[in-house]
Amino acid sequence: MTDSTFRTEMIEAREAPDQSRGVIGWFRANLFNGPINSIISILVILLLARLVWPFLEWAVIDADWIGTTRDACTGEGACWVFISARFESIVYGFYPEAARWRVDIVFALLAILVAWLAIPKMPRKKWVALFTLIGFPIIAFVLLVGGMFGLQHVPTRAWGGLMLTLTIAVVGIVGSLPLGIILALGRRSKMPFVKGVCVIFIEFWRGVPLITVLFMASVMLPLFVPGNIDFDKLVRALIGIMFFWSAYMAEVIRSGLQAIGKGQNEAGQALGLSYWHRMGLIILPQALKLVIPGIVNTFIALFKDTSLVLIIGLFDLLAIIRAGLTDSNWLGFSTEGYVFAAAVYWVFCFSMSRYSQYIERRLNTGHKR
Amino acid sequence: MSEVTASPTTAPGSDRPMIEIDHLNKWYGNFHVLRDINLTVTKGERIVICGPSGSGKSTMIRCINHLEEHQQGSIVVNGVPMTHDVKRIEQIRRNVGMVFQHFNLFPHLTVLENCCLSQIWVQKKPRAEAEKTAMEYLERVQIADQALKYPGQLSGGQQQRVAIARALCMRPEVMLFDEPTSALDPEMIKEVLDVMIELAHEGMTMLCVTHEMGFAKTVADRVIFMDQGQIIEEAPPTEFFNNPRSERTQLFLSQILGH
Numbered sequence: 135m136t137d138s139t140f141r142t143e144m145i146e147a148r149e150a151p152d153q154s155r156g157v158i159g160w161f162r163a164n165l166f167n168g169p170i171n172s173i174i175s176i177l178v179i180l181l182l183a184r185l186v187w188p189f190l191e192w193a194v195i196d197a198d199w200i201g202t203t204r205d206a207c208t209g210e211g212a213c214w215v216f217i218s219a220r221f222e223s224i225v226y227g228f229y230p231e232a233a234r235w236r237v238d239i240v241f242a243l244l245a246i247l248v249a250w251l252a253i254p255k256m257p258r259k260k261w262v263a264l265f266t267l268i269g270f271p272i273i274a275f276v277l278l279v280g281g282m283f284g285l286q287h288v289p290t291r292a293w294g295g296l297m298l299t300l301t302i303a304v305v306g307i308v309g310s311l312p313l314g315i316i317l318a319l320g321r322r323s324k325m326p327f328v329k330g331v332c333v334i335f336i337e338f339w340r341g342v343p344l345i346t347v348l349f350m351a352s353v354m355l356p357l358f359v360p361g362n363i364d365f366d367k368l369v370r371a372l373i374g375i376m377f378f379w380s381a382y383m384a385e386v387i388r389s390g391l392q393a394i395g396k397g398q399n400e401a402g403q404a405l406g407l408s409y410w411h412r413m414g415l416i417i418l419p420q421a422l423k424l425v426i427p428g429i430v431n432t433f434i435a436l437f438k439d440t441s442l443v444l445i446i447g448l449f450d451l452l453a454i455i456r457a458g459l460t461d462s463n464w465l466g467f468s469t470e471g472y473v474f475a476a477a478v479y480w481v482f483c484f485s486m487s488r489y490s491q492y493i494e495r496r497l498n499t500g501h502k503r
Numbered sequence: 504m505s506e507v508t509a510s511p512t513t514a515p516g517s518d519r520p521m522i523e524i525d526h527l528n529k530w531y532g533n534f535h536v537l538r539d540i541n542l543t544v545t546k547g548e549r550i551v552i553c554g555p556s557g558s559g560k561s562t563m564i565r566c567i568n569h570l571e572e573h574q575q576g577s578i579v580v581n582g583v584p585m586t587h588d589v590k591r592i593e594q595i596r597r598n599v600g601m602v603f604q605h606f607n608l609f610p611h612l613t614v615l616e617n618c619c620l621s622q623i624w625v626q627k628k629p630r631a632e633a634e635k636t637a638m639e640y641l642e643r644v645q646i647a648d649q650a651l652k653y654p655g656q657l658s659g660g661q662q663q664r665v666a667i668a669r670a671l672c673m674r675p676e677v678m679l680f681d682e683p684t685s686a687l688d689p690e691m692i693k694e695v696l697d698v699m700i701e702l703a704h705e706g707m708t709m710l711c712v713t714h715e716m717g718f719a720k721t722v723a724d725r726v727i728f729m730d731q732g733q734i735i736e737e738a739p740p741t742e743f744f745n746n747p748r749s750e751r752t753q754l755f756l757s758q759i760l761g762h
Contacts, residue, residue, distance in 0.1 A: 400570050401607035405621035405673060406596040408589075415620060420611050 193473070204463055216467040217474050220458050227294015227449050233286055236277040237297050243270065244304065252489060254496065267308070290368040294449035296478065298368075302375060302440040302450065303482075307433050309376035314383025315422075319413060321388055332384070339381035344442055347374040352446035371443055379436045386428035390421030423497050430490035434483045441479075451475060520579075521546045521677055521708045522567060527576035529562065529732075536562050537573065538732040546676075549709045551719040551740075554729035555755060560712045563729070564679045567710070568592075568599045581676050597625060600670030604682040606662040608654035608669070614641065615650040618669045626673070633672075640668040644698050660691030664698055671702075678702065680711040714759060720744065728752045 155163060165175040196211025199218075207213035217224070226234050247266045250256045278301070281287030293301070320332030339347075351370040394417055402412035422429070444453035455471040458464060522544040529537040536559045544550055552560045565571040566578060569585060569592045578585040580595045609617050618637035622628045628636075641647040644664040646657075654662050663683055670678060680699065684692045696718050703709055703722040713719070719726050719740055726743040728736045728751070736743070736752045747753045 395607075397603060397605055397607040398609065401601075401603065401609070403570060404568055404596060404599070404601035404603075405669070406593050406625045407621055408593060408625075411624050415624065416609055420609075423611070 212470050212473070213467060214470060214474075216458070216464055216470050220455075220464075223295060223458070224451065224454055225296045227298055227454055228292045229288060229294070229297065230286065230292065233280065233288055236280070236285070240274045240277050241297070241300065243273070244300075290366050293368065295454045296451045298443075298448060299440050299451040302372065302443060303437045305372050306375045306379055306436045306440070309372075310379035310383045310432075310436065311429070313376065313380035314387050315418065317380060317384035318387035318391060321384065322391060335377075336381045336384050339378050340385070342378075344375070344378050344439055345445060347378050348442060348446050350374070367446065368448060371446060371448060375436070375440070375443075379432060382432050382435075383429065386425050386432055387421065389428065390423075390425035391417065393424050394420050423494075426490050426494050426497075430486055434486055437483055437486070438479055451478060519546055520544065521548070521581055522710075523577075523579040524563075524567075525577045525579075527563070527566065527573050527578065529559075529566065529571065529573045529575075536732050537566070540576070540734060542727070542734065544677075544708060544710065546708055547706045548724050549703045549707075549722050550711070550725050550727060551723040552710065552712045552727045552729060553714060553716075553719070553755070554735075558729040559732040560729045561681050564681060564710050564712055567677075567679060568596050568601055570601075593625075597673060598676045599679060600673060600675035600677070601679045602663070602666050602670055602681065602683045604685050606654070606659070606666045606686075608662055608666055610654050613651050613653055614646070614657070614665050617654065617665060618672045621669075622672055636672055637668070640671045641665070643671075643701075644668045658691060659687045660694045663687065663691075663695045667695075667698055667702070677708045677710070680709065680713065682712050682714075684713065684715060716744070716760060728755065730755070 166172040192211045194211075198207050198211070198213045198215055200206065201215040202219055203215070204213075206215045222231075222234075226237060229237060247262060247270060250262050251259065251266065256262070276282060277285070278293070279288060279290070317332045317336055320328050321336065323329045323332070348371055351374040352367055355365070355370055398416055398420070399412055402416045407415070441450055441452040443450050444456070449457060452475050455475050459468050459471055520543050522542070524540055524542040527537055527540040528535070540563060542563075552564065554560050562571055566573050567580060572587075581598050583591065583595050583598075585592070585595060608614075609620070612620065615634060615637055618641065619630065619633040622633035622636060623630060626633075638647055638650065641650055644667055646661055646664050646668070649657060649661060649665075654665065657665065667683075683699070684695050687695065692715070696715060699709075699711070699718065700722055709722075711718070711723075723740045725737055726740050727734055728743070728747075728749070730751050736747060736749045738748075743752075744756065747756055
């Protein structure tokens with residue numbers, strides 16, 4: 135038999151003991167806590183230095199930065215003059231020099247709008263979002279294509295470089311998300327026709343490689359379209375990319391929808407909310423939040439795969455850099471070109487990834503048990 | 504309906520029927536879950552439905568706001584016959600509040616927003632007015648001080664009281680309770696039952712699926728016992744608990760009361 139105990143005074147809550155250690159403390163506790171770990175840590179650090187140092191030497195220390203011609207390249211390290219000399223064409227492609235201010239305005243406006251929407255504190259989100267989705271595309275179209283209001287017409291075959299990459303990526307992202315949401319909802323519909331159409335659409339576009347889609351859009355479609363109806367090649371590519379990625383997006387979003395218990399929908403039904411209200415106010419806000427990592431993952435894949443348009447003769451960032459490599463004045467600078475291209479892609483993709491992590495943290499209002 | 508075999512039961516002292524269920528039949532695939540249910544509930548009546556699990560009690564009350572579809576028979580709620588028409592169903596749902604076993608609050612919205620959502624989007628009320636109504640009902644379930652918290656920050660009992668307030672905000676004519684205390688810790692059951700008892704005293708028409716026999720004895724006008732998809736017995740609580748006529752009812756009562 136055990137003695138019975140009882141307590142008359144309750145224990146007050148105390149503060150947690152200090153658990154911070156500082157940088158040196160962290161190193162000692164994690165990398166050098168014992169002879170074997172210390173040896174492994176030192177070896178790994180040496181190996182990293184051995185690998186990273188030559189790259190830094192090539193890319194930064196021995197590199198040539200200043201100049202306008204090939205003569206500025208001394209030959210030791212990287213010659214970034216190759217990039218700076220061609221910078222304008224890398225950004226604008228073959229866009230006529232006199233009209234490049236239009237591109238500047240469009241992307242400055244886009245940057246402002248995206249920043250406005252991305253920073254939580256900014257006011258009037260609803261109106262800015264509405265403008266971004268309706269007003270901005272019209273303005274961007276007028277400015278980039280021209281041919282009206284006295285603006286010089288710039289055919290899309292003159293578009294290129296970073297400007298083309300961003301155009302494709304933005305249209306792809308903005309188009310594929312809503313389309314993906316509709317397809318995901320449609321696939322879960324009880325109406326056989328709606329469901330069937332969505333399933334066929336998704337499975338078709340997921341089943342073909344993007345390269346095939348682009349080839350079909352640029353080569354085969356004109357064969358089938360009768361007469362002299364001339365779809366712009368870029369428009370065809372954009373539609374192909376949008377459909378292709380919306381199928382992926384639909385499956386990502388559907389996985390979020392599956393994760394929401396059916397009680398949520400029932401509670402909405404019991405309150406008399408209509409289907410679109412239930413989806414828009416209850417189910418989608420929760421489902422989309424759950425699949426932010428998947429959505430951003432798809433965005434990043436989309437962004438990188440814009441480089442595939444080079445196979446149908448559109449000169450995006452990568453293609454324009456490759457074209458520069460064949461310039462007889464600048465032969466032999468492919469490493470610089472590709473490293474630069476990789477860096478640009480990485481900056482954009484990494485920004486998206488960081489922003490998604492930030493949004494996840496922000497939306498995690500601690501209400502999930 | 505031409506072939507009426509048994510007249511629906513009508514409670515004493517009734518004026519007009521709030522819910523009329525007539526020869527209701529429902530199947531899940533080949534499984535006959537609801538068999539020939541006839542039930543009339545008058546305005547202001549409080550009904551407790553009990554029975555073993557799988558007896559179809561939840562399914563029955565879920566048919567009343569069309570969360571479940573029935574295959575045969577008719578349901579009329581507050582004079583509106585149930586059809587497959589979405590508009591008609593939504594019209595009925597606006598008059599019928601429901602409280603679930605697992606609360607089903609919207610976790611991404613605050614308590615206040617939970618209560619305002621359908622007022623704003625279904626009843627098209629201005630936000631300020633909706634919030635005023637919401638605070639009124641949150642006050643009544645004594646949880647107004649938690650209005651700006653998220654459901655995940657509340658205890659089960661608090662969440663269920665919010666769920667009741669959310670349903671009441673629509674000013675329904677009928678309240679359906681689907682095992683409202685079954686998912687709660689014992690010490691929280693009372694706070695929810697107190698709210699329900701208060702509601703009953705105010706004259707709300709209520710259908711409660713519950714195993715809280717104390718609640719049934721206190722507030723019910725009629726207790727209904729279901730088994731295998733049918734209504735086995737229905738009687739006023741004193742009669743139901745003291746002189747159950749059916750053998751199944753006696754067995755059920757001895758099992759839940761006899762420990």
